Amino acid sequence: MAMTIHSRLPVLLLLLTALFLPACDIAPSDTEQAGLRPIYMAKEQASQISAGPARPLRNTGKIYAKDSLIFVNELYQGIHVINNRNPSQPKTLAFIRIPGNVDLAIKGTILYADNYRDLISLDISDLTNIRVVNRVTDALPQGTQNYPNEFGVYFECVDLAKGVVVGWEKATLKNPKCRR
Numbered sequence: 717m718a719m720t721i722h723s724r725l726p727v728l729l730l731l732l733t734a735l736f737l738p739a740c741d742i743a744p745s746d747t748e749q750a751g752l753r754p755i756y757m758a759k760e761q762a763s764q765i766s767a768g769p770a771r772p773l774r775n776t777g778k779i780y781a782k783d784s785l786i787f788v789n790e791l792y793q794g795i796h797v798i799n800n801r802n803p804s805q806p807k808t809l810a811f812i813r814i815p816g817n818v819d820l821a822i823k824g825t826i827l828y829a830d831n832y833r834d835l836i837s838l839d840i841s842d843l844t845n846i847r848v849v850n851r852v853t854d855a856l857p858q859g860t861q862n863y864p865n866e867f868g869v870y871f872e873c874v875d876l877a878k879g880v881v882v883g884w885e886k887a888t889l890k891n892p893k894c895r896r
Contacts, residue, residue, distance in 0.1 A: 746891065751870035753887040755792070756879035762815040762832045767846040770796070770808035782822045785809075791865070792816055792883030795829065797843060812838070812846055815882040818865075830856055832880045863896050870895045 773796055777789035784801040794814040799807045816832035825841035826849070837850040862874045864884040870892035874881055 749870040749889050749892050751872065751887060751889040751892050752864045752866065752884040753872045753889065754874050754878075754881040755883040755885055757815055757882045758879050759832070762880050762882055763834065763851075764813075764815075765831065765836065765838070765848050766813045767810055767843075768813060769810065771811045773808075777818055778820060780820055780822055787820055787822065787827065789817060789820055791818055795820055795827070797840075810843055810846070816880065832882065833857070863894075867896055 773788060773790065775791045775793075776796075777791045779789070780787040781800070784799060786798040786800045786806065788796040788798060790796060790811070792815070794817050795812045796808055797810045797812065799809050812827075812829075814829050814831050814836070817829050820827060820829045822828070822840070825839060827838040827840045829836055829838065831851075833854050833856045835852040835855040836848055839847050839849045862881065864871050866884075870889055871884070871894050872887070872889055872892060873894040
């Protein structure tokens with residue numbers, strides 16, 4: 717007797733659900749694994765945004781071009797501002813420190829960025845005086861910081877009692893309980 721699509725539907729749904737859930741599993745006991753450890757910061761400290769001098773690019777993420785400027789995300793750290801008027805000699809102008817930042821967008825002279833779970837708006841009309849003009853608290857889901865961006869790695873499970881996760885660092889983990 718042939719199965720109809722309706723009789724196969726529960727099995728298909730179960731398989732699809734298993735494929736798309738983030739996986740957390742347990743490594744064999746008494747083992748050390750290379751993995752990632754969360755970097756914590758007090759929420760009050762993570763909310764402090766500041767602009768400062770340029771610094772080297774290390775662990776870059778998204779890039780946004782606006783007029784002759786390029787804005788480059790430094791994963792979980794903030795945003796580099798680069799003058800690209802002469803593309804053969806770009807010049808890094810400043811670094812905007814935004815703990816937990818991974819995304820950005822710009823409309824007019826307002827730069828929108830994530831700051832942990834908050835969405836902030838920065839006035840970038842004067843690059844020597846970048847300032848926060850608005851903050852929407854808890855606008856973003858908690859889950860974005862609970863897992864590292866990488867897949868196929870063990871990581872130390874997040875403990876929100878230690879603060880907010882503003883980044884991940886490579887570490888040797890003893891008996892890690894989480895994997896993605």
